[in-house]
Structure formats: structure tokens, C-alpha cells
Amino acid sequence: MYILKNLTFIGFLSACFICCQGFVNSNPKKSYAASTMELMKLLEVEDELVNNLNGYVKTLKMKFNLMERSLIDMSIEHNEMKSEYESYLGNPLNSFRLIHRLHTSWRKWYQYAIRIDNNALVHIENARLMRKMLPTSSDLQQACRGIYDLMSFYDLKPEDLAAGNLAGYSQPETGLTAYDCLALGEFGVQNRKDDLAEAWYNLSLTRFEDIFDKYQVHKAWAILLAKNKQFTEAFHHFENKPEEIVASNEVIHFEGVLATKQNCTAVVQKPSRLHCRYNTSTTPFTRIAPLKMEELSLDPYMVVFHDVVYDTEIDGMLNSSNFGISESVSGLKSEVRTSKDSHIVDSKTLNERVTDMTGLSMEMSDPFSLINYGLGGHFILHHDFHEYTNTTRLKQGDRIATVLFYLGEVDSGGATIFPMLNITVTPKKGSAVFWYNLHNSGAVNSKTLHSACPVISGSKYVLTKWINELPQMFVTPCMKDSNLHLSQIE
Structure with missing residues (x-):
């Protein structure tokens, strides 16, 4: 009885498939939908x-x-x-x-x-x-295309088909499941029918009950919206991720893009109860040549040094550097970072100055990296630490701290933001921001999440120095709170 009851719908659907030019010819051996x-x-x-x-x-x-x-x-x-x-x-x-x-x-x-x-x-x-x-993925594609053709030929809406309504013939028992609607939504995305895809996603959401099933739809819908630059709407869908689910790399990427946009446009106040002072204690040299320092945060420790790199040094670096596209894949523009960078020969003078600023040893540290962000240049939210496994970390060490020099002014945009700290650092020529990526215990500090906001007008030049933890054994011994964060590295 069930078969006979649905033959009318099957015949109606297959007739539409046969009318689609090239359908049968493209798959002559077997095509279930034909x-x-x-x-x-x-x-x-x-x-x-x-x-x-x-x-x-x-x-x-x-x-x-x-x-x-x-x-x-x-x-x-x-x-x-x-x-x-x-x-x-x-x-x-x-x-x-x-x-x-x-x-x-x-x-x-x-x-x-x-x-x-x-x-x-x-x-x-x-x-x-x-x-x-069993039907192949090609059969499913043809079946989806047939449903879309039905909607086009007979002006049917997704909600009608999902409820089992076919051009005036109502058969609720033939209504589509949540997974059926999700498949039709995915087909709409593949064929650039975004409005219909969103309608199918919405129908799928109303039919799913399990939160993990619902998240499949939220994730697909959010990625579609993000690709169409509808970032605010996409962000709301990503917020529905259950804590038990480990996000895929694609989801992590889009979440980073969305969070960067949201935080770069937010109004941020400067931290209070902190002050500016001259640093005279990190090395003996700073006693006779103190450095102007502005405190931004105590957890993690973060300061801005003013007038710590000179115009002659900046001109020399910019004139001698060969920039290459950063984070590009097969010649395609990266969505993670849009910039050009260059590794420069480590300057003994600059290394000594970083030691004066931080009190840390430069041994085993990464070479200076010179980065140029042009119009729209940015770097999405990220951490500087590697978070290696214990075995690798014991041999290579992680990045205990970061020093970021600003080598020029930016007309508009280009700030460095720390959303978890509510801190925004505006590029100022000759200044540098310094922060610790690790706790005293050696555990990573997730609060150091940061991003380079897009440059609206002008060109942004920065010089980055990542400092390795291994040579700091006797420079920064573990403090009294060294056991507070052990669970993060076990």
C-alpha cells in the first residue's frame, strides 16, 4: 500500500527529471532518478x-x-x-x-x-x-536538482515540499525529514542558490531535536553567511556550538574572522589603575638609559615602550627588505593573514635593546620578522604560543613572550586588539608592545588571544620578535603561583 500510495509522486518527480536536458544522456548506465x-x-x-x-x-x-x-x-x-x-x-x-x-x-x-x-x-x-x-552521490545530486526544478517550474516553496504538498496535492506522509531538508540546503549552496539554501536550512532546524544535529545546520548556515559577508548573522549561528563538539579547522577559521571583525569595530576603553614610568631595572644599561614604559595589563603582563626604535634603523630595515606574500596557498589570497613579510638579519643592537626592554635572553629566539600590512591587511585572532606536546617542548621550547615594534603610523585602522583583555594598541612609530604568552608556571595563557585589525587607510609596518622560553631558566624562575596552571600543560 505504501508503494502504491507514493507512485503518483514518484511519477511526477521522474517526469520532471526526464524533461531536464542531458540528464539521462549524462548517465546512461544507471540513473535512479531518471x-x-x-x-x-x-x-x-x-x-x-x-x-x-x-x-x-x-x-x-x-x-x-x-x-x-x-x-x-x-x-x-x-x-x-x-x-x-x-x-x-x-x-x-x-x-x-x-x-x-x-x-x-x-x-x-x-x-x-x-x-x-x-x-x-x-x-x-x-x-x-x-x-x-545503492544510489551514488551523483544520484543524490540529480534527485536534489529534480526537487529544485519542481520548485522552479511549478512555483513551489521549500515549506510546501517539506510538508508533502505538491501543486495542490497534499500528502503529509511524504513530508521530508530534517536530513532531507539539510541535503537540499547543501545542494543549494553548491549551486549558488543561497536564498533557497537558507530556507531549507531553516526547515531542517525546525525538524531536528538533538542539539548536535541542530549544530550541523547552524555550522553550514554560518559558513554560507560568512562567505556572503553577513558576519553578524553568521556569528549568531556559530554561538550555538555545543561545548562537547571539537570545532573543525574551517569552523575555527571562520570564528576567528568573525571575532576579529566584531572586536575591531568595538569601542574599547584603556585600562585604569595602571601608570606610565621609566624602566630602570631590567638590565644595568637601563639605569643610565631608562626606557619610557606604559603598563597595559598585569595578567598577562603587558606594556608599551615608547621611542625604542629610531628612524635611521627603520629606514635601513625597510630599504633592505625583500617582502613576500604571507600565508599564501598556491598563489591564492589567504583569509588568515593578508600581508607581506620578510625575515631580516638579526641585529645585535636590536637584540640587546629587546633584552633591555624585557630582561630576557635572546638565545634560541625566532629571528626578527618584518611584516607589512597594506589596504585591508589583517591577521585574524590567534595566539603566539605553539602549545607543543611535552616531548617537543622540552627540546624546542615555546614562545614565552612577544615583542611587536611599530615602524610607522597608520592613517586609519590597523590596531592590535586583545579582546579577552579589552585592550587596543594603536600603531605609533617607534613604539613597541611587549607581553608574556605563558604563565610563570609555563602553562599557556589563553588571555593573550590577539588580532591585527584591517588597515583602512595607509600602510602598516611591524617588526616581531618571539622569545624562546628555554634560555630563561635562571632569568624568570617560577614564582609562588607556579602551581596554579599545571592542569593546562599536563
């Missing part, structure tokens, strides 16, 4: 699959029932032993049976539980062989 006869074959395949699965379930039930009956008998004897264990174990036959049961019987039950019955193997093999008869 004719009713092929769909009838597919119904037969489904019957075989259902019968095969039923046989597999019966086999498992027989195994389950046998184990359940045996477990009841064993539980009765076990409870009898517990109620009067002294008299029970006083009988040497009972003692023998207990030892034998635990040594032999339970091992046999374990082997029986994990062993796959031959009858079950037959059903599994049948299921594997029948995979060749």
Missing part, C-alpha cells in the same frame, strides 16, 4: 536491505536472550552465596565451583560475547555486497 522503473528497482533494493537487517537483528536477539537467561541463573547462585557466605563457602564443593566459574565460565562468556556468529557474518557480507546497488 525514471520510475529505476526507482521501482530501488524499492526492491530497500526491501532486501530491510530483510537482511531484520535477519541480523534476529541473530543478535537469539544471542542476547541466551546470555540473559544464563545471567539470571548465575545471579541467583551469586545472591545465595552472599546471603550466607560462611555456610556456602564452608562446603568445599561450592568453593570449587566458585573458583572454577570465575576461572573458566566467565572467560567463555567473554569470548562468546565478542565472537561474531556465522549467521551474523552472512548478513554483514550481504549488506556489503548490496552497497553496489
